[in-house]
Amino acid sequence: MTEQRTVQFRVFRYKQGRERPWYDTFDVTVTPRTTVLEALQFIRRVHDPSLMLRHSCHHASCGTCGMRINGQERLACITRVHDIAGERVTVEPLANLPIIGDLVVDMKAFYAKFTPMAMPLIRHSEFLPEAEPPEGVDTYTRLENCIECGLCVSVCPVAASDPLYLGPAALAAAWRVVQEPRGQNVPEILAQVDTAHGCWRCHIAMECSAVCPSHVDPGAAIMALRGTLIRQHLPWRRKQQGGDAHEPR
Amino acid sequence: MKGAFHVLVIGGGATGAALAHDLTLRGLRVTLVERWEVTAGTTGRHHGLLHSGARYVLTDPDSARECIEENWILRRIAPDAFELNDGLFVALTDEDVTYLDPFLEGCARCGIPTRVLSREHTLRLEPNLNPTLKLAVQVPDGTMDAMRLPLRFLATAQHHGAEIRPFTEVVDIHFQGRTVAGARVRDHRTEREYTIAADVVINATGPWAGQIAQMAGVDVPIRPSPGVLVAVEGRLCNMVINRLHPAGDGDIIVPQRRLSIVGTSSWVVEDPDDLDVPEAHVRMMIDLGALLIPTLREMPVRAAWAAARPLVGPRTAHSGRELSRTFKCFDHADEGVEGLVTIIGGKASTARAMAEVTTDIVCAKLGITAPCRTREVVLLPHTAYYAG
Numbered sequence: 001m002t003e004q005r006t007v008q009f010r011v012f013r014y015k016q017g018r019e020r021p022w023y024d025t026f027d028v029t030v031t032p033r034t035t036v037l038e039a040l041q042f043i044r045r046v047h048d049p050s051l052m053l054r055h056s057c058h059h060a061s062c063g064t065c066g067m068r069i070n071g072q073e074r075l076a077c078i079t080r081v082h083d084i085a086g087e088r089v090t091v092e093p094l095a096n097l098p099i100i101g102d103l104v105v106d107m108k109a110f111y112a113k114f115t116p117m118a119m120p121l122i123r124h125s126e127f128l129p130e131a132e133p134p135e136g137v138d139t140y141t142r143l144e145n146c147i148e149c150g151l152c153v154s155v156c157p158v159a160a161s162d163p164l165y166l167g168p169a170a171l172a173a174a175w176r177v178v179q180e181p182r183g184q185n186v187p188e189i190l191a192q193v194d195t196a197h198g199c200w201r202c203h204i205a206m207e208c209s210a211v212c213p214s215h216v217d218p219g220a221a222i223m224a225l226r227g228t229l230i231r232q233h234l235p236w237r238r239k240q241q242g243g244d245a246h247e248p249r
Numbered sequence: 250m251k252g253a254f255h256v257l258v259i260g261g262g263a264t265g266a267a268l269a270h271d272l273t274l275r276g277l278r279v280t281l282v283e284r285w286e287v288t289a290g291t292t293g294r295h296h297g298l299l300h301s302g303a304r305y306v307l308t309d310p311d312s313a314r315e316c317i318e319e320n321w322i323l324r325r326i327a328p329d330a331f332e333l334n335d336g337l338f339v340a341l342t343d344e345d346v347t348y349l350d351p352f353l354e355g356c357a358r359c360g361i362p363t364r365v366l367s368r369e370h371t372l373r374l375e376p377n378l379n380p381t382l383k384l385a386v387q388v389p390d391g392t393m394d395a396m397r398l399p400l401r402f403l404a405t406a407q408h409h410g411a412e413i414r415p416f417t418e419v420v421d422i423h424f425q426g427r428t429v430a431g432a433r434v435r436d437h438r439t440e441r442e443y444t445i446a447a448d449v450v451i452n453a454t455g456p457w458a459g460q461i462a463q464m465a466g467v468d469v470p471i472r473p474s475p476g477v478l479v480a481v482e483g484r485l486c487n488m489v490i491n492r493l494h495p496a497g498d499g500d501i502i503v504p505q506r507r508l509s510i511v512g513t514s515s516w517v518v519e520d521p522d523d524l525d526v527p528e529a530h531v532r533m534m535i536d537l538g539a540l541l542i543p544t545l546r547e548m549p550v551r552a553a554w555a556a557a558r559p560l561v562g563p564r565t566a567h568s569g570r571e572l573s574r575t576f577k578c579f580d581h582a583d584e585g586v587e588g589l590v591t592i593i594g595g596k597a598s599t600a601r602a603m604a605e606v607t608t609d610i611v612c613a614k615l616g617i618t619a620p621c622r623t624r625e626v627v628l629l630p631h632t633a634y635y636a637g
């Protein structure tokens with residue numbers, strides 16, 4: 001099968017205590033199946049064990065391997081080197097999050113905005129709607145789509161200019177709670193996003209939805225949150241306040 | 250926690266994470282070091298099956314019992330962490346049907362609830378299954394997020410005072426005489442090397458355990474044994490699908506989010522850092538998976554990867570005392586090296602139980618009598634690990 005070729009990797013490097021970041025280049029022989037993650041693991045194993053990157057699931061489920069590959073936000077574990085144009089691949093950490101070292105960003109700021117949305121990890125499964133659940137299982141469930149990878153935050157122009165912006169992942173999580181509350185406090189979540197740095201701040205350029213590897217579509221979620229809030233703010237709705245004003249569509 | 254004994258855990262996989270949690274709850278001071286991101290070893294890459302134990306009833310009833318017991322405990326201490334859709338053991342052939350009685354008897358002996366379903370009933374639950382199936386048995390399998398369950402152990406341990414240090418690699422074991430007294434580590438964030446002193450060091454490095462053992466000059470005869478997993482696009486089932494057959498290659502499909510994941514195979518390698526994904530294994534997974542769910546063959550492959558188990562051979566130097574039958578826990582005092590315990594094997598589903606046994610051993614060494622509380626303490630959500 002193997003049509004091998006050698007590709008030059010240009011890797012962003014940074015270590016705490018050093019004055020500035022730099023780039024290292026490494027030659028890696030790849031097959032049509034080699035992923036960027038596998039190439040970076042090869043570099044770490046053979047050339048430089050101090051290379052820092054995040055990875056865990058190797059199948060687009062954990063969200064740790066997000067990085068910028070030739071300037072584009074991608075998951076390294078499902079990006080094949082052969083699918084990248086050119087003989088040179090530049091890998092850099094995600095933008096809009098502080099760098100811990102090399103390709104690793106600090107996710108603390110991401111979770112500081114994401115966690116308060118209190119999105120439960122488990123949701124109803126919409127797959128195979130014709131399937132009957134087995135005895136003892138009320139309804140089929142599954143894990144939420146968002147894998148907390150931060151690609152959307154990295155690509156978002158508003159997140160780049162406004163550090164207080166809640167950002168696409170947190171707003172999408174809020175919408176999931178509104179859509180399927182699962183016992184969470186929907187009015188409270190809506191109040192959290194109904195702010196100048198919340199869903200009204202978005203420019204609707206939809207870069208987030210384009211890069212999301214996990215079908216979350218944060219741009220559409222933000223539009224939906226706005227729609228819900230607008231309906232609530234309409235004068236005739238405000239009169240009847242309370243319960244059904246917050247009901248998801 | 251001044252004055253408390255200090256335990257250094259090497260390895261930030263499921264085992265190390267559960268250990269850090271148990272040790273902190275018993276009042277010990279804990280530092281966990283992981284050379285990469287936490288769960289970047291075998292743990293994050295596993296199949297994602299919350300075992301009911303049914304897979305082991307015919308070959309390893311001790312493991313089966315441990316799995317079902319842990320399955321119930323995890324549901325309690327990690328609410329909202331699992332897709333609790335149960336699992337099916339599907340008989341495709343008449344030969345498969347001959348395993349039904351021993352399988353049901355085995356499950357009954359191990360305390361695993363079962364329900365036998367007719368072909369028609371099974372297809373109403375899982376319409377994509379091979380329509381020529383004979384029957385199926387429902388068991389309490391589940392789907393877990395391989396990274397997020399250990400993150401919950403780590404988050405809770407951290408909350409109770411454990412120090413979790415990722416990107417910190419053990420480069421040597423630190424001795425005082427014949428007693429292990431800590432480890433020399435390299436922090437890849439700062440490029441600095443320093444020594445962490447500890448009263449006990451626990452080697453929880455899975456398939457890398459032999460490397461740490463070598464640094465300490467002790468005997469952990471281990472061969473890394475990888476297995477291939479293949480994720481295809483599309484959720485083709487809601488329940489975990491197993492083949493009713495003696496456990497073999499490519500006989501489990503675990504659905505997760507919008508994916509269906511088939512596994513696994515096994516072979517032996519020298520270096521757990523150098524795992525190939527043989528094309529033949531990828532094809533075999535698709536072929537075997539398609540026996541259970543024929544449409545699997547038509548779905549685009551999202552990813553194919555490998556994860557390594559630690560295959561443990563016989564130890565030359567040991568005292569014959571077996572500390573556990575379902576995983577390997579070696580107290581290297583039996584080789585004259587005090588202060589070092591190795592724990593390998595088991596399953597991500599049974600990490601809590603492994604941590605309990607190991608922590609008991611460590612506590613006995615240190616004269617600590619605090620009882621294990623990890624069966625009751627509800628874990629923090631995974632997000633708390635990074636939120637700090």
Ligand SMILES: Cc1cc2nc3c(=O)[nH]c(=O)nc-3n(C[C@H](O)[C@H](O)[C@H](O)COP(=O)(O)OP(=O)(O)OC[C@H]3O[C@@H](n4cnc5c(N)ncnc54)[C@H](O)[C@@H]3O)c2cc1C
Pocket residue numbers: 259260261262263264265266282283284285287288289290291292293294295296297298299300417418419420453454455456457461474475476477478512513555556557558592593594595596597598599
């Ligand atoms: C193919 C496959 C499928 C599986 N499927 C399932 C399943 O569906 N369900 C289930 O319950 N179990 C499953 N398992 C079993 C499960 O994955 C393992 O039991 C579990 O992940 C082992 O965790 P661990 O912490 O012992 O090892 P690991 O996760 O490998 O952790 C060891 C850690 O030590 C670190 N380390 C190594 N050397 C050093 C050093 N020098 N300094 C610091 N850190 C170091 C490594 O980086 C690594 O992160 C599967 C296993 C395999 C191989």
Ligand code: SF4
Pocket residue numbers: 152155156157158159167168201202203204205206207208209218219222
């Ligand atoms: S649509 Fe909004 S949230 Fe998404 S990238 Fe654009 S500005 Fe950011």
Ligand code: SF4
Pocket residue numbers: 063145146147148149150151152153168169172211212213214215216217218
């Ligand atoms: S919304 Fe999509 S891109 Fe953003 S963190 Fe979640 S999975 Fe990643």
Ligand code: FES
Pocket residue numbers: 054055056057058059060061062063064065066075076077078
């Ligand atoms: S390693 Fe988990 S998403 Fe890439």
